[in-house]
Amino acid sequence: MSDRLADVADYLACLITLVGTAAKALSDRGRRSDPALRYVYASGLCLGLGLATTPPATFTAVSGLGSWPWSWFGFGCLRLVSDELELLAVGFLAMLAYSIQPPDGIRGGVRGGLRRQAAITAGAFLLSVGAYVAAGTTQVGALVVAHGRRRFLLVAYIGLLTAHLVWRLAVFGLLTGRAARRMPPGALRSGLRLMASGTVIGLLWIAGNVNDVVDLLTTGGEIGAESAASAVSALVCVVLMLAGATAPAWGGHLARWWRPLRARYEYRRLEPLWSVLRATVPAVELLPETARAGRRTPHGAQFALYRRIIEIRDGQLALRPYVHPQVPSWVAEFTASTASTGGVRLRRRHEVAATVEAAGIAAALEAAGAGHRYPAEPSAGYVPSEGQVGIDEEVAWLIKVADAFTASPAVARVRSRVRDELNSVRG
Incomplete structure (x- = not known):
């Protein structure tokens, strides 16, 4: 045998x-x-x-x-x-x-x-x-x-x-x-x-x-x-x-059915971040009925993903006045403290940058909910993505930001710190 x-x-x-x-x-x-x-x-x-x-x-x-x-x-x-x-x-x-x-x-x-x-x-x-x-x-x-x-x-x-x-x-x-x-x-x-x-x-x-x-x-x-x-x-x-x-010969044919599947997957990965931004800034959503209908077609799935990227970026721009200027230093402080105690460690530069951007969004959402702006140098806490050169790189970057937004302990710590600070100001 x-x-x-x-x-x-x-x-x-x-x-x-x-x-x-x-x-x-x-x-x-x-x-x-x-x-x-x-x-x-x-x-x-x-x-x-x-x-x-x-x-x-x-x-x-x-x-x-x-x-x-x-x-x-x-x-x-x-x-x-x-x-x-x-x-x-x-x-x-x-x-x-x-x-x-x-x-x-x-x-x-x-x-x-x-x-x-x-x-x-x-x-x-x-x-x-x-x-x-x-x-x-x-x-x-x-x-x-x-x-x-x-x-x-x-x-x-x-x-x-x-x-x-x-x-x-x-x-x-x-x-x-x-x-x-x-x-x-x-x-x-x-x-x-x-x-x-x-x-x-x-x-x-x-x-x-x-x-x-x-x-x-x-x-x-x-x-x-x-x-x-x-x-x-x-x-x-x-x-x-x-x-x-032989990948160059068959890669194009494979991409025609693979891209829509990947677009739907990435669309869902961005859902948590997009949802909270839309809830705070409803105006970022572009033509919701058309978007839902278009996602059923292959090209519509990619178009819906690109529109979601635009909506997330529009939401970030709308929230820039609410970003706490100390967000980058707070993330660095939290990262250093957890590394010294054997906790979560952010080892790569792009991982740290994605966490800072996610923390800035979380801090801005808390401040926007309380109606509190930071008029003095409002962009100090805003950390843009690292010069993405194409739409695929932009999607990959925002997925990292979305993952950090939902799962990073550093983001949760920044959100809690901003909330405590706003409560003390109101008190």
Whole structure:
């Protein structure tokens, strides 16, 4: 049963890789001069062919062919072919990651980085082939066996191969993750993140080599075919990598139905903050009947979200004369006191800024309810958002403010302090 699962997972991963690589090559017509794309195609081709040689069914079929042409290295030649194809595939991935980096982000520039990666992959390829040939492997049942002390050459082969695969995948994951952080929101950034996530699964796939080393040291042989767990990990890794590589092609279609869903979700996240502002300043609500009707359509959901952003900002502007000028210092004081006692700690600058803005709104609502203005420098307690450059960033920022408004103990403390102060003034 496990062999059948491994066969299905590996052959499916092979089919997905080869078909996906071919489809991407067809969709990239006119852009094939881009070096990054050549690394994508080369990696996909090597990985697809390597996956075709690892399933147990392939090993069983090859064993029926007799000694020719496998007599050069014994039956384990098929294992060598699959391993070296995977080594080349991961090497091309590392070169892909270097090719999309800015020139000043790599020691020696992009070309120097690519030459180093090519030299490392070529060196690992030659050393691993040499170690495997010297081990003189033979077939014993379903095992690839190295006799006597030659088993240590096979252990060295697996160790070298594993070290190279882990290193190259780590390089690819780190560099693509870094490139994704520099990019604006969109399909390309999502694709890079998917590919970086695929490297984590790839590391789990490679972890199966540890069992091979243990088997070699204890019995002198290893199972040449891939296990079911490794095959499933390979399938998940391939799906994530291919999805990331083709994200610009399918990302637009996905966004057309995903954006309305996300807009409705973000609309509800802003509900607590918007509700209290509308209750205090009813004039901020724009065309309520039209808004309720428009939310039923995809474009209406996004339009309603944008209108809600405008209404929240209008409410903040209307409340500016009521913002207590000491709000920023009160939040800083509360944060310092809780940090010293092991309480809630605001560690990031944008988290502190969102909390200050939420506290300013809470303080203004209390003062507006009491009809108390702060005529002397009313803007001292007003902290605008940190220069958001787009509507998506503005929405994300106000969601942080809304979350702080409803859940932050610092905001609750500021609200209580303003209320006590207003009560003392009235008294």
